Amino acid sequence: MMERSSARRFWIANALVWTLYVGVSIGLGGAFGGASSGLVLISAALGFFLWIGSGVLRMLAIRRGWFGLGGRALTLRLVAGIAIVGAITQAGIAAILVPALRLRWVALPGGGTPYGWGPVTGYWINTCVVLGVWTAAWVGRRALRRARDSEIIALRAESERGRLELEALRARLNPHFVFNALNNVRALILEDPDRARELVTRLSATLRHALEHSQREWTTLREELAVVDDYLAVEAVHYEQRLRTHMDVDPAVLDARLPPMALQLLVENAIKHGIARTAGGGLLSVRAGRAGDALTIDVVNPGRLDASTSGTGVGLAFLRNRLRDCGGRFSLEERGDGVHAHLEIPR
Structure with missing residues (x-):
């Protein structure tokens, strides 16, 4: 619809430009060479052919994707198109003017037919210049x-990314997680002060990482595992024997990069929708390795995949957005042993 409206505006502007050009040509020709019917015919035919020719040239440029090419390729095609349209225009004028002169329907100052290699080349060059x-x-x-539209699209994408980052940050500061951790700290203060201090330290590290995550584009798997370790230590106090974990990490990928909070997000999702909803809890498994040049991470929980855990939440939407930017992949599916979250990030 927008392209159709743009084409309509172009054809109107195109008609106005060439109508003005015809009027100026007739006026200047009459002022310097004397008004004549032949001059009027030449000017009118020239304006008509250029109106059609410039419209066809624009249509070809759009339909064949010339504007998506580099500047040099676009320029070469436009120059060739201008030369061809100029030649067709002069041929069309000659096809109209020569018979009209011979039949004496029109006349030119001085009489005769103004055609020869020299004049024809001059007419063609002048036509190409005007059309150019x-x-x-x-x-x-x-x-x-196009540049403005691209900038608007980029700004909208950046705005959407910022919104997702803000929502993801809010999601990371899960009030239930914080409240549960604080209640556990309160309960441990008198029973086990040392463990209470450790829990406060772990909680502080988890929250600090959540607050700082938007300041960095990437982190390493080693750093992310340290955050996950703190997070799991806090959750272990709450779930006790219901939460069992297994880590299988290839040491060769510890320095691989990934978006901050990516692994922690998958682990939190696995606890929230798997361990917490499964009677007796279960095993949360984390595996990290390499497939070719890509870092692969698998997080498995004993839950089930339903409408509430299908991966449409804000956190996973943010993760998908980040992975799309870097060419990564994310999948969430239910298998025989539970729900598998698979993350793949190119090197």
Whole structure:
């Protein structure tokens, strides 16, 4: 719809430009060479052919994707198109003018037929110059509009990313997680002060990482595992024997990069939708390795995949957005041993 509206505006502007050009040509020709019916015919035919030719040239440029090419490729195609349209325009004028002169329907100052290799070359060059100026005008305007639209799209994407980051940050500061941790700290203060101090330290490290995650584009698996270790230590106090964990990490991928909070998000999701909803809890398994040049992470929990755990939450939406930017992949599926979250990040 927008392209159709743009085409309509172009054809109107195109008609106005060439109508003005015809009027100026007739006026200047009459002022310097004397008014004549032949001059009027030449100017009118020239304006008509250029109106059609410039419209066809624009249509070809759009339909064949010339604007998606580099500047040099676009320029070469436009120059060739201008040369061809100029030649067709002069051929069309000659096809109309020569018979009209011979039949004496029109006349030119001085009489005769103004055609020869020299004059024809001059007419063609002048036509190409005029058409080239108009072509440069609408191409430049379209390029500016495309640049503006691209900037708007980029700003919208950045705004959406910022929104997802903010929502993901809010999700990471889960009040239930914080409240449970604080209640556990309170309960441990008198029973086991040393364990209470350790829990406060672990909780502090988890929250600090959550607050700082938006300041970094990437982290290492080693750093992410340290955060997950703190997080699991806090949750272990709450779930006790219901939460069992197994880590299988290839030492060769410890320095591999991944988005901050990516692994912690999957672990938290596994506890929230798997361990917490399964009678007696279960085993949360984390495996990290390499497939080719990509880092692969699998987080398995004993839950089930339903409408509430299908991966449509804010946190997973943020993760998918980050992975799309870097060419990574994410999948969530239910198998015989539980729900598998698979993360793949190119090197």
